[in-house]
Amino acid sequence: MSANGTQAVDRAAALIALVVQADEPISFTTLVDEAGLAKSTTSRLLAALERAHLLERDAGGAYVAGPLFALYAARHDPWREIGRLARPTLQRVADDTGETVHLAIPRGDTVVQVAQVDTRYVLGTRDWMGVEVPPHTSAQGKVLYAFDALPLPEGELDTPAERSLRTLAELERDLAKARRNGYAVTRDELEPGLSAVAAPVRGRDGNVIAALGVSGPSARIATESDQIGRLLVEQADSLSALLRRRTLKEGAA
Amino acid sequence: MSANGTQAVDRAAALIALVVQADEPISFTTLVDEAGLAKSTTSRLLAALERAHLLERDAGGAYVAGPLFALYAARHDPWREIGRLARPTLQRVADDTGETVHLAIPRGDTVVQVAQVDTRYVLGTRDWMGVEVPPHTSAQGKVLYAFDALPLPEGELDTPAERSLRTLAELERDLAKARRNGYAVTRDELEPGLSAVAAPVRGRDGNVIAALGVSGPSARIATESDQIGRLLVEQADSLSALLRRRTLKEGAA
DNA sequence: AATGCGGTTCCATATTATGGAACTCTCGGG
DNA sequence: CCCGAGAGTTCCATAATATGGAACCGCATT
Structure with missing residues (x-):
């Protein structure tokens, strides 16, 4: 895969993929390990994704797929x-x-x-x-x-x-x-x-x-x-x- | 919303939201207009999102929600x-x-x-x-x-x-x-x-x-x-x- | 009170994203 | 057959943006 001026987006996308594919709540720390990113970076990216409704935190603070995924799933067979x-x-x-x-x-x-x-x-x-x-x-x-x-x-x-x-x-x-x-x-x-x-x-x-x-x-x-x-x-x-x-x-x- | 070192991700997320919410194929040009980004930037971001399986292009080259959304929808009622x-x-x-x-x-x-x-x-x-x-x-x-x-x-x-x-x-x-x-x-x-x-x-x-x-x-x-x-x-x-x-x-x- | 754990905020740095312009491709006319 | 227009991609110098180490916060545990 190429890396031409999209590092941040690539990393964010990787986080989304981890959460969606696992399909169970994933904790912040697990994501840091799994994605191999700095804590600070991960935190910033996750916050951005949450703002964008791509991810969401459950009651325990773990990440799950956000409302945009729910919307898509609600609309499709x-x-x-x-x-x-x-x-x-x-x-x-x-x-x-x-x-x-x-x-x-x-x-x-x-x-x-x-x-x-x-x-x-x-x-x-x-x-x-x-x-x-x-x-x-x-x-x-x-x-x-x-x-x-x-x-x-x-x-x-x-x-x-x-x-x-x-x-x-x-x-x-x-x-x-x-x-x-x-x-x-x-x-x-x-x-x-x-x-x-x-x-x-x-x-x-x-x-x-x-x-x-x-x-x-x-x-x-x-x-x-x-x-x-x-x-x-x-x-x-x-x-x-x-x-x-x-x-x-x-x-x- | 705040903009603290996540411009690229925010923009990419906005593109995803446009595609998913519209829920019909959207052309590159429409996305450029709708998101108000430079052609080059949009192109780069969309390419990254496609690589990440978050978006996909249909036969006519228009963008639709990608396999990650399909996966989520396939798994959920x-x-x-x-x-x-x-x-x-x-x-x-x-x-x-x-x-x-x-x-x-x-x-x-x-x-x-x-x-x-x-x-x-x-x-x-x-x-x-x-x-x-x-x-x-x-x-x-x-x-x-x-x-x-x-x-x-x-x-x-x-x-x-x-x-x-x-x-x-x-x-x-x-x-x-x-x-x-x-x-x-x-x-x-x-x-x-x-x-x-x-x-x-x-x-x-x-x-x-x-x-x-x-x-x-x-x-x-x-x-x-x-x-x-x-x-x-x-x-x-x-x-x-x-x-x-x-x-x-x-x-x- | 002290220690550890999970997570966020700060900030100087340089890496990474940016956008204008040049370029390519394809299609529709003339 | 050639020209032009529209759609999209690639290039590149620039500086704005993302980065990660360290400091910090709040909470539980001992």
Whole structure:
């Protein structure tokens, strides 16, 4: 990173980042240590940031994100923001696999897509944002079932394709496998020729809140499902790390 | 505000505030004008803020809130944040009236309290956070009904108190009155001796998303309902203005 | 009363931010 | 194809601004 006449702003920004990323009240002294600045400098900068409503002190005098952050959060849907944060991750997966990549979240007892990056192949999946399919026919749905992010279906399962899972027992077996592998797969279970792989994304408190998935023609996906699965788990974990509160240390994007 | 060795940070913070408060992409030139800084200075500061992930440029090169804001928003419930932003408003009402003040939002077909400031009187209302009551027996519920923030109840109305409204027609008449006055009143309709007044808070898109209310003993509240109503409307409007995107000009808190 | 801890204020210093001007890029006309 | 205008970035000499060590403050603990 360059340092061209913005030392003060850079330092102030670093303080903000520490507070926001940690997402729990941080004491003055901790900030001094963590940022490696002189006490006096830190004090002045923090005072300025507080005046600007970028930071705030809680009852105990520790620093937390200020009203400007609250204002932003009050005005914006968290799910859309998760999608926004996930974009670079999706893009990385898209670049690596060349396939269409999605991020999906549970809503009620169904699954909705909140972000998508398209394939570079001509034969790709279409725009799935907002389209609803029976969760047990999609890899993302299976992930959300498997990790308790979505209540299991009751009664008869829809069977839109010949290879769709037909019974709850079959589904349960598949979910157990997903839990073992860390990722879920569907092959020709929604449409013949369409396959998908997905891995779980965990939220602040550690439980699964979303599924990161890749979908495309079985010819390309199904044969590589293991490799794609591992990639997805890795990337989903790094996204989870972003959403989890940061304990220490840094790492840019 | 004082300027003790933090000019750069103050200016940078002002730029962030402009972008976040406007809540729509702002071009470089607009920022230069609005902040009244030299082009070169603005450019340098904005570049630093972008490096720090506090701001971001959209496809058209205009500035929007950056990933740190998205991260905060992804991690926090907007309703709780609205409650946080409302705190100073509630406090002001509490100071003016001396009574217990609440902010409530619709959730499903019921009403939940998201913030509360307590009375200084001994005889006050208790902690209502999370307690559920039939909406038509609370002033806040009536406000949310009246301004289409909550679906009207069906079938029989609960009548926990002697003076509770008993029919949908009665309720409708009361709601019409609330729409005319701009605020709603309940008197002894939930518990004998308990009265309340509430006014609507509007969100970003102009429709009602919350109700700001005061409650306390009928002896104090009911006799002053008109004056309290006007105060609530005024304060609720100022809260609405905060949540609405800011078109121009400034104003501190 | 004395000591230590968390934080703020002071002040001389020189490092860092500043803004005018020059420069680059892109787009729209003529 | 060239010219000009608008948007934005880079350069650089200048001095205004941020810096950090030390002194200071207030509060708890012993």
